[in-house]
Amino acid sequence: DAGITQSPRHKVTETGTPVTLRCHQTENHRYMYWYRQDPGHGLRLIHYSYGVKDTDKGEVSDGYSVSRSKTEDFLLTLESATSSQTSVYFCAISASASYNEQFFGPGTRLTVL
Amino acid sequence: QKEVEQNSGPLSVPEGAIASLNCTYSDRGSQSFFWYRQYSGKSPELIMFIYSNGDKEDGRFTAQLNKASQYVSLLIRDSQPSDSATYLCAVRNNQGGKLIFGQGTELSVKP
Numbered sequence: 001d002a003g004i005t006q007s008p009r010h011k012v013t014e015t016g017t018p019v020t021l022r023c024h025q026t027e028n029h030r031y032m033y034w035y036r037q038d039p040g041h042g043l044r045l046i047h048y049s050y051g052v053k054d055t056d057k058g059e060v061s062d063g064y065s066v067s068r069s070k071t072e073d074f075l076l077t078l079e080s081a082t083s084s085q086t087s088v089y090f091c092a093i094s095a096s097a098s099y100n101e102q103f104f105g106p107g108t109r110l111t112v113l
Numbered sequence: 114q115k116e117v118e119q120n121s122g123p124l125s126v127p128e129g130a131i132a133s134l135n136c137t138y139s140d141r142g143s144q145s146f147f148w149y150r151q152y153s154g155k156s157p158e159l160i161m162f163i164y165s166n167g168d169k170e171d172g173r174f175t176a177q178l179n180k181a182s183q184y185v186s187l188l189i190r191d192s193q194p195s196d197s198a199t200y201l202c203a204v205r206n207n208q209g210g211k212l213i214f215g216q217g218t219e220l221s222v223k224p
Contacts, residue, residue, distance in 0.1 A: 042216040043157070043201065058211070090156055099145045099164065100205045100212055104156040 003027045004105035006091050012111045019078040021108050023091030025071075031094040032074040033102065034058075034066065036087040043090070049074055050097065081112045116140060117204050119215035127223050132189040134218050136202030139183070145205035146178055146185045151217065152198045161187060192222045 003026035013019050023032060033048040035058075045058030047066040055066050063085060065077045078085055088109050092102040118137050126132045134148075145164055149157035163169045163176040163185065175188040185204075189196055202215040 040216070043214040045211055048211070097210045099162070100210055101145075101147065101159060101162055102203075102212060103159060104149075107156050 004091060004093055004103065006089075006105040006108050008108060009106065010109045012113065013081050014113050015082055016080050019081050019110065019112075021076045021089055021091075021110070023074045023076070023105055025074075025091075025093050027093060027095070027103075028071060029093040029095045030071075031097060031100075031102075032068065033092040033094070034064075034074065034076045035090045035092065036060065036085075037090060037107075038087050046076065046089075081110075083112050086110060086112045115215075116206070116213045117202055117215040119200075119202050119218045121216055122219040123221050124218055125221045125223060126192050128192060128194060130192050130222075132192045132196065132220055132222070134187040134189075134200050134202075134220065135184060136186065136204075136215055137184045138202075138204045138213075140204065140207050140213075141180075141183060142207030143180075143204045144207065146176070147203040147205075147212070148174075148176060148185075148187045149201040149203060149214075150198045151201060157201055189220075192220075194222045194224050196220060197222050 005024045007022045034046040035043045044060045049055045049068040091105040094102045148161040151157045161176040163178045169176045173190045177186045199217040201217045203212045
């Protein structure tokens with residue numbers, strides 16, 4: 001998985017609790033992305049980062065926040081989890097914005113009860 | 114109209130046949146096009162990318178790009194049961210450079 005790990009790999013939580021997912025890369029790539037994948041919706045971009053402390057919203061950012069304090073780590077936080085946030089979450093990295101070849105981590109399956 | 118469209122399938126082909134997967138996109142200014150393969154329960158894996166009109170071959174895979182008609186296709190020759198997966202088309206958006214993914218086409222290769 002191109003030097004990308006995600007933790008945890010599986011999580012079950014309850015509605016209203018905060019949840020943080022971590023993406024860690026060893027490739028020193030500048031760009032990092034968080035996606036969610038749901039049946040019928042494909043991969044949708046939540047947030048992305050174009051450098052340390054530089055982040056921006058994707059198409060489905062409501063209810064999510066991110067932080068990137070180091071090149072290698074990109075955190076996704078659900079401030080108050082809802083059942084609609086039950087999904088598989090993928091982190092991706094890219095070295096270049098010009099062509100934007102992205103490589104994906106193994107994913108985190110999150111279930112919100 | 115969705116920005117990137119694929120037939121969801123399933124597309125079923127016999128072993129040894131050519132599988133043809135198609136993708137259309139709406140942003141005429143798009144410059145980069147990618148094909149990802151995703152096995153059930155796994156993450157997407159980049160298998161091909163193409164930036165210029167025409168064909169690009171890599172082993173049994175050929176990506177074809179026609180910018181005038183706004184479509185990109187993936188041909189898999191000598192299909193194997195191990196090629197059974199969902200194939201995702203992704204297009205680099207001309208506004209902001211983000212990737213936009215199609216919903217994927219499920220391919221089943223029957224022995």
